[in-house]
Amino acid sequence: MLLPRALEAADVDAWVILCRENNNDPLADHVGCENAGAPAAYVFYRLSDEKGGSEFHSLVFSPSSEATALAELEIHDKVVSVPRGESALKQAAEFIQEHDFQRIAVNSSVNNAQADGLSYTQRLALKDALGDKFAQRLVSSEELVYEWLAIKLPQEVDIIREAARLTAEWQIEAYKQVVPGKTTDADVARFLKAKMEEHGVTDAWAPDQNPNVNSGPDRGHSHATDKVIMPGDVIQTDFGIKVHGRWVSDIQRFAYVLKPGETKPPEDIQHYWESARAGGRAAFEAMKPGVRGIDVDAAQSVLMKQNGSEHVMWSTGHPVGYVAHDTGPNLGGSRGATVRPAAKKTLKAGMVFAFDGFHAWKRDDGTTKTISVEEMAVITEDGAEYLIPPQEELILIPSE
Structure with a gap:
């Protein structure tokens, strides 16, 4: 109920969270990737609808070792099982490029530790996978996370x-x-x-x-x-x-x-x-x-x-x-x-x-x-x- 409004309020087309084992993102268990073993990519995004509005979607590129259990929880629209030896990050980057998202939020923030889970090495890997054109569209998720977590149901x-x-x-x-x-x-x-x-x-x-x-x-x-x-x-x-x-x-x-x-x-x-x-x-x-x-x-x-x-x-x-x-x-x-x-x-x-x-x-x-x-x-x-x-x-x- 709250996340679609947060994306709209922050004027963000897509939000990418990269998850991993042992040193995970602070928001991992808010989005369902607290059990990540191998690296996974979670994408929340908006697509324009026929009425001039937007539709909210969630898509997970998950290692095959976690994909089955995650899909059974039915908390995401779609879970893509990524075979061993293939990169979830690369597949997520290709999806972002395909949809030509303009403002892509990532968890890097000076003011909010909960929106600062993307490590330096992860950011480098994401920029490399996206390429220069899309890497320049990365913005902080600070405002999005603020709008999402500050309101309680x-x-x-x-x-x-x-x-x-x-x-x-x-x-x-x-x-x-x-x-x-x-x-x-x-x-x-x-x-x-x-x-x-x-x-x-x-x-x-x-x-x-x-x-x-x-x-x-x-x-x-x-x-x-x-x-x-x-x-x-x-x-x-x-x-x-x-x-x-x-x-x-x-x-x-x-x-x-x-x-x-x-x-x-x-x-x-x-x-x-x-x-x-x-x-x-x-x-x-x-x-x-x-x-x-x-x-x-x-x-x-x-x-x-x-x-x-x-x-x-x-x-x-x-x-x-x-x-x-x-x-x-x-x-x-x-x-x-x-x-x-x-x-x-x-x-x-x-x-x-x-x-x-x-x-x-x-x-x-x-x-x-x-x-x-x-x-x-x-x-x-x-x-x-x-x-x-x-x-x-x-x-x-x-x-x-």
Whole structure:
């Protein structure tokens, strides 16, 4: 449903993906060539129809060793079995020449790693097979991949929503296990790892840094340490899971450890929390079709300044879906020295984001602590919708 629109939006006649064993293209399992042994060529293309429009087709030139199983899956219009000793790349090049495609996308991109799977040697081989005339028609697939992966189908959003629900639910459950003065950040992380194993889900990003549990000063993207959780600590848990081997979540939940005699957070901590929560709400209200990512970031930045937050280097948010930092508009740029090209992209209905509400402050020891409560939302036709209810208050952990 999405790829034909992406080819049209990117003004591309054909898209060629070269697949191989052991060092495959990042998009291999999105198009069905994750099991490639010998080199294979996948061609997605548009042909003009009698009504002045175009018809979408997919054609695979597959080594005979994989062709039978691939054809049985029926995910491509046609699978051509390439006998041993013959070149799938050469046959694909001949097909491209025969149809005289004008703009031929390949996976080479400066800005999007998911659209940068074509190696230098593969590109040389492709140019040699196409010849000078057609090699000059090669363009980056960056815009095509952007248009294709950034939009999620409603069924996908439902799956991601369930992943988000589990992610937040397990974090709250993990906080209930904390015994101040005894439990470490790493203990909380191990509890969440056990929940993942119990339910048969995997990590949304690098396993060593998922979850990132931190009851001390900011550490950025990092692993949980053996720091003991103490009264007065603000605990951050940044956690994501991958379900069905494909879709991921990215949620942060924050807790405060009450000191003996406290029944609520002290005034300063409560202010930091309310400031972060307000920043996140401002970003959410700004999220709608046609708005640039940098403008969503700017909506929060105004409140951060008003509420006395220290500088925060991180973007307000990022696309999420197939990976934690997915293809799509970056919700950042208003506080940094440079602006990513993706921050100037506009939001569209069907895009899914993880986004933070920020407030940073200086601790007594001079280090910085940031509340970055992270929620997930999908863009709708007229605004945005939370995937799960957002965190309204700090989770309070009593001290014995």
